[in-house]
Amino acid sequence: MKSQGETVLGIDLLRGVAAGMVLVAHYPSFQGLSSAFWNSFHYGVDIFFVISGFLFGKILSTGVVDLKRFVTRRFMRIYPLYFVSLLLYWLLKGDSQYLLSHLFMLQTLVSPSISAYYNPAYWSLPTELMFYMVLPVIGLFAGRPYLLLHLILIAVGFKLFIFIFSPSYDFSNIVFVSHFHLPGRLFEFVMGFVAWRMIQIKTPVFPSRGSLFAWLIVWGLFLQFAGSAQSSMTLEIFGPAIAALLSVPLVVAFARARLSGLESLARWSGNLSFGVYLFHIAGWRLVELAQSTWSLKLGSVIETSCAIVLTFSLAYAGHRLIEKPCINWAKRQ
Numbered sequence: 001m002k003s004q005g006e007t008v009l010g011i012d013l014l015r016g017v018a019a020g021m022v023l024v025a026h027y028p029s030f031q032g033l034s035s036a037f038w039n040s041f042h043y044g045v046d047i048f049f050v051i052s053g054f055l056f057g058k059i060l061s062t063g064v065v066d067l068k069r070f071v072t073r074r075f076m077r078i079y080p081l082y083f084v085s086l087l088l089y090w091l092l093k094g095d096s097q098y099l100l101s102h103l104f105m106l107q108t109l110v111s112p113s114i115s116a117y118y119n120p121a122y123w124s125l126p127t128e129l130m131f132y133m134v135l136p137v138i139g140l141f142a143g144r145p146y147l148l149l150h151l152i153l154i155a156v157g158f159k160l161f162i163f164i165f166s167p168s169y170d171f172s173n174i175v176f177v178s179h180f181h182l183p184g185r186l187f188e189f190v191m192g193f194v195a196w197r198m199i200q201i202k203t204p205v206f207p208s209r210g211s212l213f214a215w216l217i218v219w220g221l222f223l224q225f226a227g228s229a230q231s232s233m234t235l236e237i238f239g240p241a242i243a244a245l246l247s248v249p250l251v252v253a254f255a256r257a258r259l260s261g262l263e264s265l266a267r268w269s270g271n272l273s274f275g276v277y278l279f280h281i282a283g284w285r286l287v288e289l290a291q292s293t294w295s296l297k298l299g300s301v302i303e304t305s306c307a308i309v310l311t312f313s314l315a316y317a318g319h320r321l322i323e324k325p326c327i328n329w330a331k332r333q
Helices: 004-026 035-055 067-091 099-103 120-139 147-165 174-180 182-200 209-228 233-255 265-293 298-330
Strands: none
Touching: 004 035, 004 120, 004 233, 004 265, 035 120, 035 182, 035 209, 035 233, 067 099, 067 182, 067 265, 067 298, 120 182, 120 233, 120 265, 147 174, 147 182, 147 233, 182 233, 209 233, 265 298
16 A cells, blocks of 8 residues: 555656646647647646545545635645746736736636736636635535535536537626636546545556556547647537546556656656746746847747746746745644
8 A cells, every 4th residue: 555645746746747738738839840739738737627636535535624724725835826926927918907807816707818818827726726615515515425426417517507508609608607617627626536536446547558558549639639629619618528537547547656766756746837837938938038138039949948947947946935835834824
């Protein structure tokens, strides 16, 4: 039986993979290689949602023991580094038009252009916080028979409701807006609960390397198809759910993976994943700013490499100076 620390390290490694996918999806140099395929790497966000559900799966049996402590830890885990990254994007943008809505994480309520005004990855953070707010409510029913099944049915019901009553990509339709918030994304978090349950009952996944390779091929085919059908409303609603379903065996496999010799890489991936998620657009914009300021013409490879180096540098500084101290402070409360 592996220790809890080993389980978390495996998930930390998967966090790094998910953050890398989001970076690739947003960098133009990757999009130029095969836009249909690389653009679909934005489904890395849904892997993050499944991971969040997995990490809090224990709440299905125990509930929330200390609500104040829970809220404090979750807030300090997300908001301080987000706040610092927002200030950086505000300085780079030189425009405070939507700064207030972003400060209160209301950027996803009006339009996708506003939610992506400073950083296209910001849209998911209000959804994550909503999940944290709902967790104590779910915890009230901890230990009830068929709780997980009921959550799955509710999540699927939300998906179908949004699909039926939101026929177009229209942010004036409150039903479609809910697609980007917890009602519409509940399924992804619940799939994390499913992965946690599979760990508890020791459900086998990927009995051989060949089966894992086959599953990765399925993932690749899905990404290619999803990229080619981006204008499809059906895929817009159900694509994240498919990505979540495909992620469940991966989460279980990473949680069980033996990481002999990869402990440092896994820990490093987990520590920097949130910073990479927040700062990868800043890394690219800083490179663009340097090119325009000094009239540089960097090639695509050098431009991308510089942006990645800047991204990881910002993520590392953010983790050491802001994220880690805030998390440690919250743990002492």
